[in-house]
Each structure stands twice: as C-alpha cells, then as structure tokens.
Amino acid sequence: MACRKWMSYLHFDSPADNLLFSMGSQNGIFACLASLFQEGDKIATTGVTYPGLKIAAKTLGIQIIPLSLKDNAFTRDSLDYVYKNHNIKGFYFIPDFNNPSGEQLSWECRKMIGDFCTEHSLPCIEDCIYSLFQPDPLPPISAFAKDQGIIIASVSKIMSPGLRLAIMRVPKQYASDISTTLYSMQITPPALMMQLFTRLVNSGRFDEIRGLRIRELIRRNQLFDEIFSGIRNNGHENSPIRWLSLPDSLKLSSMEFEDYMLKRDVQIFSAGRFVVGNTPIPRAVRISLISEHNESRYIEGLKILRSALSH
Numbered sequence: 060m061a062c063r064k065w066m067s068y069l070h071f072d073s074p075a076d077n078l079l080f081s082m083g084s085q086n087g088i089f090a091c092l093a094s095l096f097q098e099g100d101k102i103a104t105t106g107v108t109y110p111g112l113k114i115a116a117k118t119l120g121i122q123i124i125p126l127s128l129k130d131n132a133f134t135r136d137s138l139d140y141v142y143k144n145h146n147i148k149g150f151y152f153i154p155d156f157n158n159p160s161g162e163q164l165s166w167e168c169r170k171m172i173g174d175f176c177t178e179h180s181l182p183c184i185e186d187c188i189y190s191l192f193q194p195d196p197l198p199p200i201s202a203f204a205k206d207q208g209i210i211i212a213s214v215s216k217i218m219s220p221g222l223r224l225a226i227m228r229v230p231k232q233y234a235s236d237i238s239t240t241l242y243s244m245q246i247t248p249p250a251l252m253m254q255l256f257t258r259l260v261n262s263g264r265f266d267e268i269r270g271l272r273i274r275e276l277i278r279r280n281q282l283f284d285e286i287f288s289g290i291r292n293n294g295h296e297n298s299p300i301r302w303l304s305l306p307d308s309l310k311l312s313s314m315e316f317e318d319y320m321l322k323r324d325v326q327i328f329s330a331g332r333f334v335v336g337n338t339p340i341p342r343a344v345r346i347s348l349i350s351e352h353n354e355s356r357y358i359e360g361l362k363i364l365r366s367a368l369s370h
C-alpha cells in the first residue's frame with residue numbers, strides 16, 4: 060500500500076504486483092541495465108547525465124549514446140536518429156531536473172518519448188529521484204508507455220539519504236528478470252528500512268516531511284537567485300540543482316574551477332563528470348542546493364562561489 064501511495068504522488072497508478080523495492084536508485088539502475096541489456100548494447104540519454112548511470116553502464120559493457128539537440132531540446136528526429144544509426148536498445152531519462160543540467164521534460168516531450176518506446180518496444184528507464192520536490196509533478200514518461208516504462212523513485216533525496224530505498228515500477232514483461240537480478244544483488248533490502256518507509260508513508264508523516272522539504276528548497280532557490288543575480292544559470296524553484304555557466308572572464312576550465320573551489324572548502328562538480336560519449340564539455344558546473352544541511356554554511360558557500368566567479 061505504501062509503495063502504491065508513493066507512485067500516486069507521481070500521478071501514476073500501479074498494481075502492487077508491478078512494484079519492487081531496490082536499495083536506492085543506483086541499485087535499481089544497475090539491476091535494470093543488467094537485466095534488460097547485453098554487453099555491447101547501446102542505450103541513449105541526454106548529452107549530460109547522472110555519473111552513476113555512466114559507471115553502471117561501463118561496468119556492464121553497455122555504451123551510452125547522447126541524443127542530439129535542436130534549439131537546446133531533443134526532438135522526435137533525435138530519437139529516430141539514435142534508433143536507426145546506433146541500433147539503441149533503450150533509454151534512460153531524469154524527467155524532472157536532469158542531473159546536472161536541471162532541465163525538466165515537458166508533457167509533450169514525455170508523451171513523445173513514451174509513444175516512441177511503445178512503437179519500437181524499447182524499455183525506458185525513468186529516474187524520478189527529484190520529481191517529488193514539486194507539489195504537483197507532471198505525469199512520468201511511463202504514463203505514456205505502460206508496457207515499456209520503468210520508474211525508479213528513490214526516497215533518498217526527498218525523505219532521507221540514510222533510508223537506502225527506491226520504489227520501482229516495472230512493466231509485466233520485465234518484472235521477472237529485474238526482480239531476479241535484484242534478488243541476486245541484495246536478496247531483499249533490510250526489512251527495518253522497508254518498515255520505516257511504510258510507516259512514514261502510511262501515517263501521513265511523509266506528507267509533512269515533503270511539505271517542509273519543498274518549502275526549504277524554494278527558500279534555498281530564492282537565496283541562490285539573490286546571490287547569483289545576473290549570472291547565467293539553469294534552475295527552477297523546485298529543483299535541488301543548478302547548472303551554472305562560467306563567465307568568459309574566468310580564466311579557469313570547469314575542472315580547474317572545481318579544484319579551486321574545493322581548496323576553499325566548497326564542493327561543486329564540473330561538467331566533464333557528466334558528459335556522455337563525444338558531447339563537447341560545456342563550460343559549466345553543477346551546484347547542489349541540498350547537500351549542505353546547515354543554512355548558514357549553505358549561504359557562506361554560495362557567497363564564496365559568487366566571489367570566486369569574479370576573479
């Protein structure tokens with residue numbers, strides 16, 4: 060019941076039979092890749108993506124192909140291109156606030172991907188780790204690809220990083236393979252964690268936690284906007300990440316800038332960590348708005364970063 064409720068927050072209604080627990084998104088991503096693809100297969104995603112996907116794919120010998128963009132967005136042509144020219148076997152997307160670039164897929168884009176996956180019978184792994192930071196998220200891609208869409212909805216960011224759990228919605232055709240792989244990796248997540256999750260969700264306590272987290276995130280985004288006014292960056296009031304373009308006046312590459320900031324005790328991640336395939340490395344860095352729990356230290360970190368940009 061708690062897992063069905065969790066999916067309902069994403070506006071997705073799923074029978075309990077299609078829901079599985081993994082030990083966090085990373086574990087779920089690995090299980091999907093290992094179950095659905097063979098060594099040498101290719102899957103497609105955005106030109107910059109979550110590094111954990113890259114590591115998992117590399118470990119399993121799966122190649123990741125970046126989607127081409129037109130006017131900063133991918134189109135049906137981008138999907139057709141990778142399908143025809145790279146014989147891709149599936150997709151991975153972060154529909155809400157792509158890590159690192161912060162973009163959100165529009166309703167139309169979700170439908171386009173869902174329709175494409177249905178048409179070509181391609182699995183679509185959808186990482187909804189940041190979706191619940193919005194009070195009313197858009198429907199997931201899986202809503203448009205009921206037989207192909209896999210939702211991985213972690214609790215780590217919106218509830219607690221210590222609760223290493225994600226709820227996975229898996230269509231019937233992949234359920235047995237993915238659940239066998241999860242079993243081979245973990246047998247089952249710790250019962251204590253599943254119990255805690257279930258109680259927090261069923262008692263309504265999670266709704267309170269989520270409300271607080273959303274309010275805190277909006278405040279952190281406002282603080283960010285005040286401190287970085289006039290600096291080009293990509294974000295949204297409900298996004299826990301910002302993607303900041305480095306000004307031309309700064310004479311450091313994004314990787315050098317990451318090192319420079321680390322020496323000043325501020326951790327940011329440079330674009331090179333996130334690029335896929337031969338995508339040119341953007342001159343940008345990713346900033347997490349939620350990793351630092353203490354608000355004064357968060358503000359201090361942003362100020363150090365802001366002043367470093369002017370050097």
Ligand SMILES: Cc1ncc(COP(=O)(O)O)c(C=O)c1O
Pocket residue numbers: 082083084085086109111153158186188213214215224225
């Ligand atoms: C997009 C994305 N997916 C997955 C993960 C890992 O999540 P989990 O802690 O649930 O394994 C992260 C962590 O930062 C992430 O940014």
